[in-house]
Amino acid sequence: MTATKGLEGIVATTSSISSIIDGFLTYRGINIDELAEQASFEEVVYLLWFGKLPNEAELNQLKQDLSGNAAIPAEVISQMKLYPQDSNSMAALRTAISSLALYDAEANDMSRDANVRKAIRLQAQLPTIVAAFARIRQGQEPLEPKQGVSIAHNFLYMLTGNEPDEVAVNALDTALVLHADHELNASTFAARVTVATLSDIYSGITSAIGALKGPLHGGANEAVMAMLEEIGSPEQVDGYIGEQLDNKVKIMGFGHRVYKNGDPRAKHLQKMSRELGELTGNLRWYDMSIKIEEIVTGQKGLKPNVDFYSASVYTSLEIPRDLFTPIFAISRVSGWAAHILEQFENNRLIRPRAEYTGPSNSKYIPLEQRS
Numbered sequence: 588m589t590a591t592k593g594l595e596g597i598v599a600t601t602s603s604i605s606s607i608i609d610g611f612l613t614y615r616g617i618n619i620d621e622l623a624e625q626a627s628f629e630e631v632v633y634l635l636w637f638g639k640l641p642n643e644a645e646l647n648q649l650k651q652d653l654s655g656n657a658a659i660p661a662e663v664i665s666q667m668k669l670y671p672q673d674s675n676s677m678a679a680l681r682t683a684i685s686s687l688a689l690y691d692a693e694a695n696d697m698s699r700d701a702n703v704r705k706a707i708r709l710q711a712q713l714p715t716i717v718a719a720f721a722r723i724r725q726g727q728e729p730l731e732p733k734q735g736v737s738i739a740h741n742f743l744y745m746l747t748g749n750e751p752d753e754v755a756v757n758a759l760d761t762a763l764v765l766h767a768d769h770e771l772n773a774s775t776f777a778a779r780v781t782v783a784t785l786s787d788i789y790s791g792i793t794s795a796i797g798a799l800k801g802p803l804h805g806g807a808n809e810a811v812m813a814m815l816e817e818i819g820s821p822e823q824v825d826g827y828i829g830e831q832l833d834n835k836v837k838i839m840g841f842g843h844r845v846y847k848n849g850d851p852r853a854k855h856l857q858k859m860s861r862e863l864g865e866l867t868g869n870l871r872w873y874d875m876s877i878k879i880e881e882i883v884t885g886q887k888g889l890k891p892n893v894d895f896y897s898a899s900v901y902t903s904l905e906i907p908r909d910l911f912t913p914i915f916a917i918s919r920v921s922g923w924a925a926h927i928l929e930q931f932e933n934n935r936l937i938r939p940r941a942e943y944t945g946p947s948n949s950k951y952i953p954l955e956q957r958s
């Protein structure tokens with residue numbers, strides 16, 4: 588038995604949800620470029636869960652179900668008010684999502700129909716939780732979700748209390764489309780491992796949020812913004828990035844386990860970053876990002892991943908930095924749920940082996956004889 592570090596290149600399951608082949612990403616066979624340019628996030632959610640694009644009636648039904656299930660139990664809001672004001676946003680999200688299970692009478696119903704209903708509730712409630720968290724820590728009351736608007740619209744409304752403009756809604760919607768699913772990434776794998784024990788969907792999503800939090804995965808978008816803020820201006824980029832590379836420090840938002848010639852989602856976010864920068868009259872973050880890309884790609888051959896330009900996009904939308912990774916979760920819960928449903932369809936316990944590297948033939952030494 589020989590271990591492959593980080594399971595690189597190991598094919599751990601079959602899946603018909605999304606594919607990355609020769610650097611092209613598809614959801615159910617549809618190229619991500621087409622979806623980013625034309626699909627709404629709700630259409631993508633339907634596509635991921637049910638394997639086909641919805642017709643008008645199916646889409647309207649899903650939108651109605653999502654709107655109708657967006658409110659969160661009063662008990663969960665009361666608990667969130669007890670979280671420390673400086674709680675880590677992903678830790679708070681992980682905790683709140685886990686506690687939703689306690690108030691869902693179907694939490695442990697393992698039928699497909701119940702799991703689809705729970706997927707709808709999780710998709711609908713996750714944005715409400717993120718917005719509630721952001722308001723509660725500022726001493727504000729969480730807002731009731733609006734009916735009849737998209738997830739992107741509702742989230743921006745619940746976050747700020749203002750009607751979001753169309754440009755902001757469209758930008759966030761496209762970002763949600765781009766982040767929705769990505770084959771067997773770490774958080775999706777975590778979700779599948781958890782539910783493959785025949786645990787419930789809430790446990791699977793809670794595991795996934797924990798995995799997404801790390802800066803080698805979804806947490807990188809927040810780390811990118813922290814880096815941009817630390818650098819401060821385009822003039823400082825050369826010195827800062829040069830020093831980091833000389834010291835072998837990883838540049839957040841670059842590199843990818845699967846894409847070696849670039850992440851196909853990054854170009855959409857780069858374009859959005861420029862357009863939003865032009866619209867808001869602040870191109871500082873975009874200009875810095877472009878300079879960083881030139882240096883990191885030029886010197887290391889590493890290309891930006893989905894997290895790199897999403898940082899300046901969300902900043903242009905005036906979203907606080909520590910909500911970037913929770914926003915990733917607002918989108919990716921669609922993919923996690925699709926994978927959990929797929930795992931249950933043809934389940935087998937996921938239990939690989941470890942190559943043992945510890946001592947052998949050791950003997951038990953009674954406590955009183957140990958030094």
Ligand SMILES: CC(=O)SCCNC(=O)CCNC(=O)[C@H](O)C(C)(C)COP(=O)(O)OP(=O)(O)OC[C@H]1O[C@@H](n2cnc3c(N)ncnc32)[C@H](O)[C@@H]1OP(=O)(O)O
Pocket residue numbers: 593802803804805807836837838839840841842843844845887889892893894
């Ligand atoms: C949504 C997402 O999850 S996208 C990924 C988000 N994560 C990040 O942006 C964090 C920064 N990037 C990284 O840490 C990595 O590129 C990962 C985790 C994404 C992929 O990692 P792996 O495939 O395991 O590559 P690994 O970390 O082994 O790196 C291979 C080599 O490239 C270097 N490298 C990889 N990424 C970077 C980077 N961002 N900056 C500088 N060097 C890097 C490593 O230092 C290593 O060099 P070495 O062989 O000289 O030691």
Ligand SMILES: O=C([O-])CC(=O)C(=O)O
Pocket residue numbers: 766768769771772773804844845892893
């Ligand atoms: O696939 C991965 O390893 C990480 C990633 O880009 C994603 O989850 O979107």
